[in-house]
Amino acid sequence: MSTGSASTALVSHLTLLSLISFGGIPAALPDLRDYVIAHQWMTDQDFANCFAVVQAIPGPNMILLTSFIGWQVGGLPAAIAAGLATFVPSCALCFASFQVWDRFRDTGWQPIVRRGLAPVTIGLVVAGGFVVARAGDTGWASAALTVAAGALLLVTRVNPLWIIAAAGVIGGCGLL
Amino acid sequence: MTDVVRRAATHPPVVSLRDLFLAFLQVSLSALGGGMVWARQVLVEQRRWLDEQEFADILSLCQFMPGPNIASMTLCVGARLHGTSGALVSLAGFIVIPWTLGFALGALYLHYAHFGPLQDILRGISAAAAGMVMAVGFKLLTPHRRRPAALLFAALGFAGLAFVRLPLVVVVLVLAPLSIAAAYFERRPIR
Numbered sequence: 001m002s003t004g005s006a007s008t009a010l011v012s013h014l015t016l017l018s019l020i021s022f023g024g025i026p027a028a029l030p031d032l033r034d035y036v037i038a039h040q041w042m043t044d045q046d047f048a049n050c051f052a053v054v055q056a057i058p059g060p061n062m063i064l065l066t067s068f069i070g071w072q073v074g075g076l077p078a079a080i081a082a083g084l085a086t087f088v089p090s091c092a093l094c095f096a097s098f099q100v101w102d103r104f105r106d107t108g109w110q111p112i113v114r115r116g117l118a119p120v121t122i123g124l125v126v127a128g129g130f131v132v133a134r135a136g137d138t139g140w141a142s143a144a145l146t147v148a149a150g151a152l153l154l155v156t157r158v159n160p161l162w163i164i165a166a167a168g169v170i171g172g173c174g175l176l
Numbered sequence: 177m178t179d180v181v182r183r184a185a186t187h188p189p190v191v192s193l194r195d196l197f198l199a200f201l202q203v204s205l206s207a208l209g210g211g212m213v214w215a216r217q218v219l220v221e222q223r224r225w226l227d228e229q230e231f232a233d234i235l236s237l238c239q240f241m242p243g244p245n246i247a248s249m250t251l252c253v254g255a256r257l258h259g260t261s262g263a264l265v266s267l268a269g270f271i272v273i274p275w276t277l278g279f280a281l282g283a284l285y286l287h288y289a290h291f292g293p294l295q296d297i298l299r300g301i302s303a304a305a306a307g308m309v310m311a312v313g314f315k316l317l318t319p320h321r322r323r324p325a326a327l328l329f330a331a332l333g334f335a336g337l338a339f340v341r342l343p344l345v346v347v348v349l350v351l352a353p354l355s356i357a358a359a360y361f362e363r364r365p366i367r
Contacts, residue, residue, distance in 0.1 A: 017242075020345050022352065024245040026309050030337050031344040049295070052302035053285045058205050059274035062244045064282055067275070071283070083275060090243020091251050095263060098252045101237050116356030117240040119326035120348065122316045123333025129309030130338045132302065142303040150307030154314055163308065164301055171300020172293060 006039070007074035007081065014066055014085035019093060022117065025062035025086065027124030030131040032066075041073050048136040056164060063087055142176045189225050191257045197269035199223055200250050204274040207246065215249060225257055239316070247271070325358040 013035055021028035029051075036042050042050070050068045054061040063083045070082025104110060133146045149163050170176065199218055206214045219226050226234070234256065238249040247270060254266030288294050320326035329351055336347040 017344070019242050020348055021242045022240055022348050024239070025243065026312075027337075028344055030341070034341070046289075048302050049286065049289045049298050052298035052305065053282045053289075054278070055305035056285070056298070056301050057278045057281050058207055059278035060204060060244060060247060060271055061207075061278075063247070063271065063275060064278045067279060068282060068286065079279070087244050087247045087271070090241065091247055091267065094238060094241045094243065094248035095251055095255065097241060098234075098237060098255060102256075112359050113356055114240065115320075115323075115326070115362075116359035117352055118316070119320055119323075119329040120333045120351045120355050121240050122313050122320075123330040123335075123351075124337055124344070124347065125316065126310050126313035126330070127334045127337035129306045129311075129313065130334070132309070133306035136299060136302045136306070138299065142299065145300065145303040146307035146310075148307070149304035150311035150314075153308045153311040160308060163304055167300040167304030168297045169300070171303070172297040174296055176296065176299050176303065 003074045003078075006041070007070065007078040009039070010041075010070060010073050010078065011081050011085045014082055015089050018086055018089040021090070022121050022124065024121075024125065025065070026128035027121065029128040032069075033131060033135065036069055041069065044135050046072070048132065051132055052136075056168070060087075138176055145170060145176065188257060191225055191262070193258060193261060193265045195223075196254055196258060196262055196266045199225075200254070200266045200269035201273055203246075203250070204270045205277075215246060215253075219253060226253065230256070323362065325355070325362060329355040329358065 013032075017025070017028045017032060025032075033044075033047050036047060037044060050065055054064045054068070057064070063086050066086040067079040067083040071079035073082075101110070129150075133143070136142065145167060149167060152158055152163055153160060203214050203218050206218075216231055220228060220231050234249060234252045238245050238252060241248050247267065250266045250270040251263045254263040256262075258265070285294070285298075289298065317326075317330060320330075333347055333351055336342045336351070337344065
C-alpha cells in the first residue's frame with residue numbers, strides 16, 4: 001500500500017471510530033490496535049509504547065495517540081489529518097446533539113437513553129484498558145502493577161500523576 | 177418556555193473568549209491521566225463558570241457521545257458560555273498549543289523508544305495507565321451497581337470486545353438498543 005492510500009485508509013477508519021466510539025476513544029482502543037497491526041504499520045510493542053508515551057505527557061492524549069499512528073504511516077501531514085479525523089467528526093456530532101439535548105433536557109426519554117447507553121459504554125472502556133494491559137503484559141509483575149494502579153485510582157484521591165511517576169520508576173528499575 | 181425560565185434561573189456568567197481559551201489551555205496542560213478531574217477543578221472550583229449540576233449534565237451527554245470525551249465536553253461548555261464562537265475558541269485552546277507541545281515531546285520520546293531503560297519506563301507507565309483506564313470504567317459503573325441489566329450489558333460489552341474480539345461497531349449497534357430497551361422496561365424512578 002502506498003503512503004498516500006495508507007494515510008487515506010487510516011483517516012477514513014479514524015473518522016468511523018470517531019463517530020462510533022461511544023464512551024470515548026479508549027473504548028475504540030482494541031479495534032484501533034487490531035487495525036493498525038493488521039496493516040503492519042506498527043507492532044504490538046510500538047502500539048503499547050505510543051499508548052505509554054501519550055499517557056506520560058499532558059494534553060489531549062487520545063488525539064496525540066492517533067496523530068502518532070498517522071506520523072508512522074505518512075509523516076507530519078498524516079499525523080495532522082489523523083488528529084483532526086479523531087475529534088472533528090465526533091465534535092460536530094456532539095455539537096449538534098448538544099443543541100437538541102439542551103432543548104429537550106426536561107423530557108422523559110433522555111434519562112432512559114442515558115441509563116441504557118452508560119453500561120455498554122462502561123464495558124467498552126474497561127475492555128480498552130484490558131486489551132492494552134494484555135498487549136504490554138510481560139508477566140505477573142506487570143499485571144500486578146496494572147491492578148495496583150487501577151485500585152489506587154479507584155479507592156484513593158491520589159493525583160494520577162504520582163501513579164504514573166511511580167510506575168515509570170518501577171519499570172525503569174527493571175522490575176517488570 | 178421552560179427553557180427560557182431555566183436559562184434565566186441559572187444566570188450564565190459573562191465569560192470572554194480570551195478567558196475561555198486560557199481556561200481550556202489550562203485544563204489540557206494539566207490533564208495528565210484523568211482529564212475530567214481537571215475540567216471539573218478548573219470550571220467548577222476555580223472559575224465557578226458552572227455549578228455541579230450543570231457540569232454533571234454536560235458530562236453525562238459527552239460521556240456517551242463517541243470520540244474524545246473531553247474535546248466534546250470543551251465544545252459544549254464553550255457553547256453554553258459563549259455560543260458557537262465560544263465553542264470554537266474553547267476547542268482551539270484545548271487542542272492547538274497542547275497538541276503541538278505534546279507532539280514534539282512525544283516524537284522525542286518515541287525517537288528513543290528503543291533505548292532499553294526508556295523502554296522499561298514506558299512498559300511500567302503503560303501497565304499502570306491500562307489499570308487506570310479500567311478504574312475509570314469501574315468508577316462510572318458505581319451509580320449503576322444495583323441494576324442487574326446494567327451489570328449484564330457492561331459485562332457483555334466487555335466480553336464482546338476483550339474476549340470475542342468483535343468489531344466495536346457490531347458491539348455498539350447490537351448492545352446499545354437492547355440496553356436502552358432494558359432501561360425503558362426497568363420502570364424505576366428516573367435519576
